[in-house]
Amino acid sequence: MEFDEVVRRRRMVRGYDPDRPVPPELIDKIVRHGLRAPSAGFSQGWSFLVLTELADRDLFWSSTAYGAGDPGGWLDRMRTAPLIVVALSNKSVYLDRYAETDKGWTDKAEAHWPVPYWDIDTGFAALLMHLTAVNEELGSCFFGVPADRVEEFKTAFGVPDEFNPVGALTIGYRGDDKRSPSLKRGHRPVDDVVHHGRWASAAEA
Template sequence: MELSEAVRRRRMVRNYSSEPVEAAVVDRVLAAGHRAPSAGNSAGWAFLLLDNPDDVARYWRATAGDRVEAPDRWLRGLMTAPVLVVTLSCKDAYLERYAEPDKGWSDRDEARWPVPYWHTDTAMAAMLMLLTAVDEGLGACFFGLPGPAVDRFRAAFDVPTAYTPVGVVSLGHRTDDAGPAGSARRGRPPVADVTHRGRW
């Protein structure tokens, strides 16, 4: 599939069929995420792959708690995804990399980073996964972890505190019902409204 077609067809899918996703396809999605830009080649991201029913169920129990027993339409749909990839960022990897001699900084001062590129690069990895899912004929959705659930998530999967969950990519075969429309019903502003040429 041409990149332009994958970009045009990309949308957040929130409901999946029971058809399993081939392991080779999941590997290609992960490999695409691994190709994301990384400031200084710091590679300060990691992916927690949850691709068996027990692990996926444990994720939902850890992050949704009692809502699992009586989920709303959004949660009920996303819980049908057979594969979850939690994308995580590691700030320390960037601070350490940029304190190395070839970068010219001798300290790990976080103030040098007005934008937290550890999160930015991880989000770009997630976007490459979303586009690869489209190319593979899959549905996918990127969603965040609720703040109060992060500690429960860490405990459930032994995630080191140095890693921050940036978001989750759900993967699966889409159904005719892609799930609740979410914010898509709002529509996007025209490109001209968000593009400032030459000056604001």
């Protein structure tokens, strides 16, 4: 598939065929492509929890379940995904890396960082996995672990304290899916979000 087509076809898929597992060679390809993502200082402060066994996937859903129910049935459809990849970031790896001699900082203060690049870079990696899934004609959806369930999730899977989930990808062959009602909002006009040279308001345009 051409890259332009991958980008055009990319969307969040919330329904999967539960009877078609993702072949191991595709899982390996998806994960390895994610590891090609850029990272500040080539820190690579990320890890990925790959869940294919039914018991592990059930544990993921039970440990991260949303408490407010399932409006629209999207969560029931997501549970049919045969593959879940949880993307986790490790801030300490970045703080240690930038305290090394080639980076110039003499301490590990988080205040040096204008934004949490450990989370951003891990998100880049997840996006590459998502796009790889699209390229392989799979469906995929990226979503967050509820804040009040992070510790329960980490305990359930023995995730070390220094790692935190940035989000999870469900991946599988498309099944019964419904387009998100949020798509009715449409894309914002390019001129509203892209600014050349200086920030121009609508009143100035």
